[in-house]
Amino acid sequence: MIAVYIERENGRAKKSSLEALSYAKNLAVKNSAQSIAIVAGGEVPSDLGDAGADAIVHVTDGNLNEFTPEGHATAISEVCKQKGVTTLIMAGTYAGKILAPICSVKLKAGCVTGVVSEPDLSNGFVVRKSCFSNKAFTMVNVKSDRKVLSLIPNSFEVGSFGLTPSVESISVSTSVLTKSLEVDKVKGKIPLTEAELVVSAGRGMKGPENWGMIEELADILGAATACSKPVADLDWRPHGEHVGQTGITIKPNLYIAIGISGAIQHLAGVSSSKVICVINTDPEAPFFKVADYGIVGDAFEVVPKLIERARQLKGL
Amino acid sequence: MNILVCVSPVPDTTTKITFVDNNTKFNTEGVQFIINPYDELALTRALELTEKHGGEVTVITVGTAGTEPVIRKALAIGAAKAIRVNCDPVDSLHTAQAIHSAISNESFDLIFTGRESIDYNSGQVAGLLAELLGMGLLNIVTSIEVEGSDVIATRDIDGGKEKVSHPLPCVASAQKDLCEPRIPNMRGIMQARTKQLNVVEYADAYNDTEYLSYDLPPAKGAVKLIDPANAGELIDLLRSEKKLI
Ligand SMILES: Cc1cc2nc3c(=O)[nH]c(=O)nc-3n(C[C@H](O)[C@H](O)[C@H](O)COP(=O)(O)OP(=O)(O)OC[C@H]3O[C@@H](n4cnc5c(N)ncnc54)[C@H](O)[C@@H]3O)c2cc1C
Ligand SMILES: Nc1ncnc2c1ncn2[C@@H]1O[C@H](COP(=O)(O)O)[C@@H](O)[C@H]1O
Numbered sequence: 001m002i003a004v005y006i007e008r009e010n011g012r013a014k015k016s017s018l019e020a021l022s023y024a025k026n027l028a029v030k031n032s033a034q035s036i037a038i039v040a041g042g043e044v045p046s047d048l049g050d051a052g053a054d055a056i057v058h059v060t061d062g063n064l065n066e067f068t069p070e071g072h073a074t075a076i077s078e079v080c081k082q083k084g085v086t087t088l089i090m091a092g093t094y095a096g097k098i099l100a101p102i103c104s105v106k107l108k109a110g111c112v113t114g115v116v117s118e119p120d121l122s123n124g125f126v127v128r129k130s131c132f133s134n135k136a137f138t139m140v141n142v143k144s145d146r147k148v149l150s151l152i153p154n155s156f157e158v159g160s161f162g163l164t165p166s167v168e169s170i171s172v173s174t175s176v177l178t179k180s181l182e183v184d185k186v187k188g189k190i191p192l193t194e195a196e197l198v199v200s201a202g203r204g205m206k207g208p209e210n211w212g213m214i215e216e217l218a219d220i221l222g223a224a225t226a227c228s229k230p231v232a233d234l235d236w237r238p239h240g241e242h243v244g245q246t247g248i249t250i251k252p253n254l255y256i257a258i259g260i261s262g263a264i265q266h267l268a269g270v271s272s273s274k275v276i277c278v279i280n281t282d283p284e285a286p287f288f289k290v291a292d293y294g295i296v297g298d299a300f301e302v303v304p305k306l307i308e309r310a311r312q313l314k315g316l
Numbered sequence: 317m318n319i320l321v322c323v324s325p326v327p328d329t330t331t332k333i334t335f336v337d338n339n340t341k342f343n344t345e346g347v348q349f350i351i352n353p354y355d356e357l358a359l360t361r362a363l364e365l366t367e368k369h370g371g372e373v374t375v376i377t378v379g380t381a382g383t384e385p386v387i388r389k390a391l392a393i394g395a396a397k398a399i400r401v402n403c404d405p406v407d408s409l410h411t412a413q414a415i416h417s418a419i420s421n422e423s424f425d426l427i428f429t430g431r432e433s434i435d436y437n438s439g440q441v442a443g444l445l446a447e448l449l450g451m452g453l454l455n456i457v458t459s460i461e462v463e464g465s466d467v468i469a470t471r472d473i474d475g476g477k478e479k480v481s482h483p484l485p486c487v488a489s490a491q492k493d494l495c496e497p498r499i500p501n502m503r504g505i506m507q508a509r510t511k512q513l514n515v516v517e518y519a520d521a522y523n524d525t526e527y528l529s530y531d532l533p534p535a536k537g538a539v540k541l542i543d544p545a546n547a548g549e550l551i552d553l554l555r556s557e558k559k560l561i
Contacts, residue, residue, distance in 0.1 A: 007474075009475075069455065070452060070453075094455075094471075094472055097455065097456065098443055098453065100440070101440040101443025101444045101447070102447050104440075104443075104444070104524075105447035106447065109524070111408070111409070111525070112525060113440060114437055131436050131530070132327075132342075132435055132437070134533070136335075136530055136531065137530065137532075138527050138530045139527070139529045140525050140526070141525065141526045141528055142524060143523075143525065144524040177452045178454070178480050178481075178482050179480060179482070180479075181468070181480060182478070182479040183477075183479075184479075185473075185475045185476035186476055191474060191475035193475070194474070240476070245434060246354075247492065253560055254554065254560045264329070264330055265329050265330075268329075275560060277550060277554070278539070288539050290536050291536075292536070292537075292539065292540065293539065293540050293541075293550055293554075294540070294542070295541070295542045295543075295550060297547065302544055305547035306548060306551055308548060309547075309549075309550075309551040309552065310551050310561065313555060313561065314561075
């Protein structure tokens with residue numbers, strides 16, 4: 001049995017969880033095993049069969065409706081034990097980051113985080129993992145019988161398997177010590193960690209008053225906004241937008257970097273983006289070395305042109 | 317209150333990463349090791365908390381004798397004493413077990429780790445250690461205060477932040493913004509030389525994972541340059557060549 005922990009947002013499964021589910025289903029097929037989607041608390045989202053769930057286990061307990069690591073880790077581990085799960089998979093979101101190691105101890109399972117490949121089963125159970133802050137990769141063999149993997153979001157496709165999974169409810173009693181006092185979520189904006197397109201800007205923008213065009217471009221493209229560390233340190237932009245080695249690591253399909261030099265610590269957080277576009281006045285800016293497309297030019301002249309063309313193309 | 321800070325020695329953030337022995341080992345030649353930046357924040361915050369509430373800060377590193385300069389730096393920043401578990405950790409589970417074993421006769425009110433080490437980026441030690449100790453975990457915190465017998469912390473969640481309380485003792489993992497890291501001053505550096513650094517052995521660890529080989533990301537092809545006068549073409553190319561827009 002291969003199990004996947006499903007996270008929800010507004011009642012729907014997160015895309016990163018669906019990626020994990022399809023990954024699990026592919027692995028289950030190779031092992032002639034079944035994939036189970038584990039949903040803790042709340043309601044069961046509808047798209048799990050299509051993404052590859054053979055079965056759904058819905059764990060119910062009053063404590064589970066809100067996310068706490070201890071509650072959800074207990075719920076997941078109990079299901080894994082009852083169902084004889086050999087491999088537990090989750091997305092490497094903030095929730096996944098905390099649950100993976102906790103579950104691995106409860107299940108006496110070897111744990112690999114930051115996974116970017118399907119397992120090679122020809123000689124053990126070998127997965128590729130990102131390391132040295134995206135500057136390298138390593139092949140890791142998991143020797144234990146049970147395994148816990150967390151996957152870097154946006155590394156795998158969501159399949160369409162068209163399954164109709166059975167739903168079983170299991171009640172697990174959990175005790176919870178963490179008390180949530182306040183949740184502060186950015187409303188109406190695409191969270192950076194989940195965004196497929198990102199428009200990011202740095203100190204080259206000169207001051208916070210010039211971010212209007214960055215936001216406008218992002219809006220038209222349906223992208224999230226990000227920034228370099230000094231920009232967040234100067235309070236030109238909220239800290240939640242800071243990407244890089246000491247900020248958020250992202251792997252969007254498109255990363256547009258405007259007025260960012262491309263320091264190694266910045267690249268650490270964004271270099272695995274699938275397509276990178278760089279706009280910078282300095283042709284020697286290191287960012288051009290990792291870019292797919294580059295414009296050597298002044299952001300204040302280039303960005304309005306991008307906005308204009310994007311508007312035309314989108315019919316806005 | 318007594319606080320333990322787990323300190324991982326990692327290559328300086330500007331290190332050019334290369335590998336040796338047929339790409340099976342990280343090339344440490346000429347590499348400068350520093351305190352993992354998140355652990356440095358954890359250490360500073362731990363010092364601030366003991367300055368406010370009393371008690372002292374102990375740092376622990378799992379590593380061979382070569383890690384001692386990094387440990388001395390942590391002492392210079394202000395930790396009262398240090399423990400070094402004398403072994404070269406194979407993976408995060410190995411590290412967590414070594415720490416667990418080394419502190420089995422001590423009691424700490426709060427244990428800090430960093431959010432992740434910048435070399436292996438596993439982000440596991442906090443969770444593993446919390447579970448081995450039977451303690452709760454506050455993962456990826458950007459602020460932490462102690463109020464009576466509770467900690468009040470802000471942690472990163474997907475798409476935002478959450479303020480939570482949790483009873484002591486517990487484990488917490490540090491994220492940027494936790495505080496401004498302290499730089500050791502001359503006095504601290506002098507004092508660090510004579511501070512206690514206990515070396516303990518640990519031979520019982522098992523590890524579930526093994527790192528077989530390493531590789532570097534594939535080199536990027538040459539950048540396609542677009543004339544700034546025709547900048548809009550970028551948008552067309554993203555649509556036609558990459559199907560992104
Ligand atoms: C331990 C450590 C951790 C770090 N972590 C991070 C991190 O996580 N994230 C991060 O981003 N940084 C990080 N840094 C900082 C990093 O080293 C750089 O200082 C930082 O990324 C630079 O930000 P920037 O590119 O916005 O600014 P600058 O380096 O000042 O670059 C501005 C760029 O804008 C260009 N420019 C100027 N005017 C224009 C214009 N009109 N149009 C177009 N381009 C223009 C310039 O040519 C230049 O390339 C870290 C540093 C250290 C030591
Ligand atoms: N060798 C080590 N010795 C002491 N603490 C460590 C060691 N390796 C990792 N840690 C701690 O665990 C955190 C997360 O590490 P990791 O799980 O390797 O990403 C680090 O920020 C440190 O606080």
